[in-house]
Amino acid sequence: MGMSPWIVSDELWDHLEPLLPKRERRFRYPGRRPLPDRDVLCGILYVLHTGIQWEYLPKDLGFGSGMTCWRRLRDWNEAGVWQRLHEVLLAELNAAARLDWSRCVVDSSHVTAKRGQHTGPSPVDRGRAGSKHHLITDGHGTPLAVLLTGGNRNDVTQLLPLLDAIPPVRGRVGRPRRKPDSLFADRGYDHDIYRDRVRARGIVPAIARRGTLHGTGLGTYRWVVERTFAWLHGFRRLRIRWERRADIHEAFLQLACCLITHRQCKLLC
Known part of the structure; x- marks a missing residue:
C-alpha cells in the first residue's frame, strides 16, 4: 500500500x-x-x-x-519559502538536463471563487464570481510559474507577467537561465503587439491565430500545459477557491507546483 x-x-x-x-x-x-x-x-x-x-x-x-x-x-x-523551494527543484531538473528550454507553453484555467481578492465575473460561468490560474510550463509540462487573477481578466494580459515570473534557474555551468527559445499559446493570446513584445525578448512566438482552422499542429506542443492543469486541479483545494485572501490561495498554487516539480525530480532516481 x-x-x-x-x-x-x-x-x-x-x-x-x-x-x-x-x-x-x-x-x-x-x-x-x-x-x-x-x-x-x-x-x-x-x-x-x-x-x-x-x-x-x-x-x-x-x-x-x-x-x-x-x-x-x-x-x-x-518568507518566500515556496518560491525558493520551486527554484531548488527546478535547478535539480536543469542540472540533469530534464528541462526543455526549446519552448514554453502558456494557458489559463477558470475556477469558481466563493469570495475574496482577485475575483471577477466569469465570462464562461454566467457571470459568477471566479478566479483564473495562469500557468507557464517548459516543453515537458514542468511548471515554471503560476499567477492568480480575477476570472474576468483577459488571458493575453498575463503573457508578459508569466514570462517575467520565470525564476532564474541554476544547475548548469554559466549564468542562470530564465528564458525559453520559443513560446506556444492558443488563440486567446492572438495579439500582434504581444507577439512583437515576445520577439523583443529574444523569444520566438508560436501563437495560434483566430479564424484559422484547427489542426495547425500547435496542439502537438500545447497539450502538456493542459495535462499540468489536470495535475494542479488533482489537488482538490485548487478546484474551487475558498480563500478570501489571495495570498493564501497563491500559496496553495505555488506549493502544488512544487509538488508537481518534485514528482518530476523523483523520476530521475
Whole structure:
C-alpha cells in the first residue's frame, strides 16, 4: 500500500527544511513547545489534497489545529519559502538536463471563487464570481510559474507577467537561465503587439491565430500545459477557491507546483 500523499517524504523534507525560517527560542517564558514544522506541513498537504476546510482538519492525525497550519502556510509564503523551494527543484531538473528550454507553453484555467481578492465575473460561468490560474510550463509540462487573477481578466494580459515570473534557474555551468527559445499559446493570446513584445525578448512566438482552422499542429506542443492543469486541479483545494485572501490561495498554487516539480525530480532516481 502506498504512502498517503500528505505524508512528507524524506526527499522533499531534505529540500524544504533548510529554507524554513528559524523561530527564536524564548528562554524566560518559553510557553508551549510549537508543533514540529514537518507535522504542520503534513496538515497543510492534507488540506491541499482533500480540499477539507481548515476547521475540520482531523486533530487525531497529529497535524495540530487548522489555525496553526493556516498560520504556518501564511508565514512560510510571506518568507518566500515556496518560491525558493520551486527554484531548488527546478535547478535539480536543469542540472540533469530534464528541462526543455526549446519552448514554453502558456494557458489559463477558470475556477469558481466563493469570495475574496482577485475575483471577477466569469465570462464562461454566467457571470459568477471566479478566479483564473495562469500557468507557464517548459516543453515537458514542468511548471515554471503560476499567477492568480480575477476570472474576468483577459488571458493575453498575463503573457508578459508569466514570462517575467520565470525564476532564474541554476544547475548548469554559466549564468542562470530564465528564458525559453520559443513560446506556444492558443488563440486567446492572438495579439500582434504581444507577439512583437515576445520577439523583443529574444523569444520566438508560436501563437495560434483566430479564424484559422484547427489542426495547425500547435496542439502537438500545447497539450502538456493542459495535462499540468489536470495535475494542479488533482489537488482538490485548487478546484474551487475558498480563500478570501489571495495570498493564501497563491500559496496553495505555488506549493502544488512544487509538488508537481518534485514528482518530476523523483523520476530521475
